[in-house]
Amino acid sequence: DGGITQSPKYLFRKEGQNVTLSCEQNLNHDAMYWYRQDPGQGLRLIYYSQIVNDFQKGDIAEGYSVSREKKESFPLTVTSAQKNPTAFYLCASSPDKPRGLLRQSGQYFGPGTRLTVT
Amino acid sequence: GNSVTQMEGPVTLSEEAFLTINCTYTATGYPSLFWYVQYPGEGLQLLLKATKADDKGSNKGFEATYRKETTSFHLEKGSVQVSDSAVYFCALSGSTGFQKLVFGTGTRLLVSP
Numbered sequence: 001d002g003g004i005t006q007s008p009k010y011l012f013r014k015e016g017q018n019v020t021l022s023c024e025q026n027l028n029h030d031a032m033y034w035y036r037q038d039p040g041q042g043l044r045l046i047y048y049s050q051i052v053n054d055f056q057k058g059d060i061a062e063g064y065s066v067s068r069e070k071k072e073s074f075p076l077t078v079t080s081a082q083k084n085p086t087a088f089y090l091c092a093s094s095p096d097k098p099r100g101l102l103r104q105s106g107q108y109f110g111p112g113t114r115l116t117v118t
Numbered sequence: 119g120n121s122v123t124q125m126e127g128p129v130t131l132s133e134e135a136f137l138t139i140n141c142t143y144t145a146t147g148y149p150s151l152f153w154y155v156q157y158p159g160e161g162l163q164l165l166l167k168a169t170k171a172d173d174k175g176s177n178k179g180f181e182a183t184y185r186k187e188t189t190s191f192h193l194e195k196g197s198v199q200v201s202d203s204a205v206y207f208c209a210l211s212g213s214t215g216f217q218k219l220v221f222g223t224g225t226r227l228l229v230s231p
Contacts, residue, residue: 006161033219038204042207042221043162058218092160107153109161 002109003027007090013085021076021113023091032074033107036060043090049074053109080117085117093105120145122208124222132228139194139225141182141208144189149210151175151184151191152219156205165193165206203229 004025013019025032035043045058063082065068068074068115074093078085092107144148150169154162168173170207180195189218191208195228 004161040223042223043219071167076196077165082210092162106164106167108164109154111161 002084004091004108006110006113008088009111009113011113013115013117015117016080017065017117018113019078019079019085019117021089021091021115022073022077023076024072024109025074025091025093025108025110026070026072027093027095029093029095029108030071032068032092033090033094034058034064034066034074034076035090037090037112046076046089078095078117086114087115089113089115119161120149120205120210120212120220122210122220122222124206124208124225126228128225129225130228131198131227133200133229133231134197137193137198137202137210137219137227139191140195141191141222142189142206143187143191143210145210145212147212148186149212151182152181152211153182153191153193153207154221156224158204160162161188162207176229198227198229200229200231203227 007022010040033048034046037043044060046064047066049055052071055068067078090112091110121144123142130193152167155165156162166177168175168184174183182191182193204223204227209219214218
């Protein structure tokens with residue numbers, strides 16, 4: 001079945017350590033996204049990628065980094081520079097093309113990774 | 119910039135009651151509008167969408183109509199079930215350029231037997 005997988009579901013790290021969250025999709029989607037969700041709040045966009053080897057900062061990119069070396073994969077690294085990294089992280093993809101074609105398709109989300117940093 | 123405003127939750131209903139969750143938006147042009155649902159501990163699922171004025175999106179008994187004149191996209195269901203308990207997010211994507219979703223803050227729905 002096609003879908004988006006995120007691993008692990010729960011992740012625990014010590015403060016000062018970098019941590020990488022995995023996101024893989026087999027939907028053949030061009031665009032991928034990373035969001036952060038905090039309790040009682042909506043989703044905030046961290047980074048997005050419209051195509052392989054290209055990505056852009058979202059609204060809260062500070063303290064995060066990404067790569068897009070393959071169409072299927074869009075890993076997110078939470079660095080030690082992120083001041084408040086404990087959150088629920090959601091990856092999404094959409095079939096949208098660069099230059100805004102197919103812009104109305106909506107996004108498809110993975111199950112999320114809950115990161116706790118102590 | 120684009121924005122979405124949802125009614126505050128939680129919304130508490132008894133099973134078989136009628137549901138309305140209000141959503142209004144601010145955007146230039148003709149955005150696409152979406153409702154997503156999030157069950158506890160899970161990611162978001164696309165519930166329904168509408169891409170132009172007066173379109174009605176529907177799925178699993180839920181409906182929402184894109185009202186350009188009132189800039190609204192209210193979610194409705196005629197008879198809720200306990201299994202509908204979740205957080206519902208209204209979202210929009212702009213009418214030009216690459217699709218970036220703008221989300222509301224979410225509305226928690228609690229349905230009791």
